[in-house]
Amino acid sequence: MTNAIWFRSDLRIYDNPALIAASESNDPVIAFYFFTPDQHRKHHTGSVKLRFMLENLVELKHDLAKLNIPLVALLASDYGSSVALLKKLCQQHNVRQVFANSEIELNEQIRDHQATRELDKIGSTICFSQDQTILSPQDILTGASKPYRVFTPFKRAWIKTIQKTGLQSLPLPTARPKTNAVSTSAEEILSWEAPVDANQYWKPGSQEAFRRLEEFTATAIERYRDERDHPSLTATSQLSPYLAVGAISVRSCMLQALLANNFEWDSGSQGILTWINELIWREFYKHLSCHYPELSKGAAFNQKTALIPWSRDMEHFTRWKEGLTGFPLVDAGMRQLNTIGWMHNRLRMVTAMFLTKQLFIDWHLGEAYFMQKLIDGDYAANNGGWQWSASTGADSAPYFRVFNPTRQAERFDAKGDFIRHWVPELSQLGPKQIFDPNPFERQTTGYPATMVDHRESVEHVKQAFKMAQAMEAI
Structure with missing residues (x-):
């Protein structure tokens, strides 16, 4: 048998x-x-x-x-x-x-x-x-046996449970008796999908995943809290592609981080604790996708936002996709995505919020586009991130919170290094001009004018959310 x-x-x-x-x-x-x-x-x-x-x-x-x-x-x-x-x-x-x-x-x-x-x-x-998750979605419920809808109490319950149950890795499997079955050839497997250039950035396989994990926890994880939001720095683990296909387990990542922090959950390295927090956010979104299957059908988590009249302006959507919005940090993020199939997490929030809160375009379009482009595309994390940015999700950003892409660039790409790399037409501009080139600089470099006025678009979004809430209350 x-x-x-x-x-x-x-x-x-x-x-x-x-x-x-x-x-x-x-x-x-x-x-x-x-x-x-x-x-x-x-x-x-x-x-x-x-x-x-x-x-x-x-x-x-x-x-x-x-x-x-x-x-x-x-x-x-x-x-x-x-x-x-x-x-x-x-x-x-x-x-x-x-x-x-x-x-x-x-x-x-x-x-x-x-x-x-x-x-x-x-x-x-x-x-x-x-x-798929360290703890089963059925193990983390409120006192009323309901799913948590807010991250912080979920995190407290999650840590309390894992401290009781413990966290251990599984042993390696041993060799099995041989069978007569013949493995499918590597050539046939790889023939099922045309080659793409992005994979040159991520060598496949579990050994590579563990190498990256060990390197990250030995070096950059201590600086993770302070440097993770700066896209020009190599400050994140970049393990998400391996987690998305299961080449490494989230349990292995959590164990390695805890080992580096002497198995402390609330003290020790702030960099390590911040990364652990991100892993628990991953658990949160996975649990939500299990408890609320309607999310898989395109539903907004916050049903009160269902009446928001999102735009589907395809011309604006195309400019966003191509990195031609006129906002350098947004365009740099989109061009990184289109080129290597991956985007820094800070920029995922910036670009998503720009699409939804400044162009007022339906978040479903952005969610689908990210999945089509990302090497680390993961339904739960992608859906959770987009609904957070669009203020339609669980524990999401309030509707009146809108990132100013120019201020985000000044704060997280202070020298303009990331923008210079991905928006090369602006590479000769100084550290102040590169964040918001004047009309002459845009004309001479061939860089487009801004698509929208930040303040006006933010006010439009606020009014739309208020109107949707008023209609829902009727």
């Missing part, structure tokens, strides 16, 4: 609960993976991330080979097709038990319920393990 592990967004052998569960007996283990590009594109996942997924899948194939676990990877159109292929492979390889790490988004849950029903028809079972 053979056990199977069904890999999805957990492309690693390290700290993988489903793989450990599949390896507990002495039976051989076979690994399955189904690449579903049509389904991913329905979720707005772009070629940059899809390619990175496949490159990490190849690295996983090599790691599994050392454990005598063949990887059978197949191309499927969507989740429904993947379930049909899973059922067929279980029959073909005499698999009686499939192990997988649960995924908490709506379509993924529907797929897994379907897989459970279909495998039951052939006498096979599927066993799910907790992995």
Whole structure:
């Protein structure tokens, strides 16, 4: 008899609960993976991330080979097709038990319920393990057994729970008895998605992910609180692409940070505690996506904002996408995104708030565009970030809070280094002029005029939110 592990967004052998569960007996283990590009594109996942997924899948194939676990990877159109292929492979390889790490988004849950029903028809079972979050969404609830809607009390409850349960990494799986199954070739796997340039910035695989984690916690994490908002500095972990495909677990990241802070949750290095706080924000958004499946259908978390008459001005949206808004920091962020498939987190907030609070364009458009471009595209984090910026989400920025992109540039790119790199037409301007070039400087450099007046656009947004609230109250 053979056990199977069904890999999805957990492309690693390290700290993988489903793989450990599949390896507990002495039976051989076979690994399955189904690449579903049509389904991913329905979720707005772009070629940059899809390619990175496949490159990490190849690295996983090599790691599994050392454990005598063949990887059978197949191309499927969507989740429904993947379930049909899973059922067929279980029959073909005499698999009686499939192990997988649960995924908490709506379509993924529907797929897994379907897989459970279909495998039951052939006498096979599927066993799910907790992995996408450190703690299960069902473990962090209010005294009234409701989900937390505000981050700070969620964080307190989350830390209190983890202190009780403890936090430990899983052991490495041991080698399995060999099977007759043949692994899918790396060449075939990589043929499923055209090459893109962005992956030159992120070498795939768990070993690279752990190398980055160890380097970050040994050097930059101590300065993280003070430097994380400055995009010209290498001050963030840049582990998000690996977390998004599961090449490293959030549990491993948390353990490494705690180890560096002597397992202190509320004292020690402020840099480390700030990074831990960001990991818990990640947990918060993941839990929300589980508790509120309507978010996956495009709903605003704060239903009182549903009546806001967002614009869908495609000309303005296109200028924002192309980094031609006339606001240098906004344009630098968008050009970074378009070029390398990644954007510094401070700039994700700045560019998102510019689109929603100054151009007043529907946040759904920006959310989808980020997912199409980001190598680290993650539904929960992306949705949470956009709804925070648009003031429609859980514990989001108040509607009257609007970043001034010029002031943000002066504060977080004080010398203009980031702008000079990504908006090269402004590279010869001085440290004051580069944040807001005058009309002559814009004309001579070919840089566009500002799309909107900051103060006027902010006032427009305030009035729109107030009107929507008044209508909702009627």
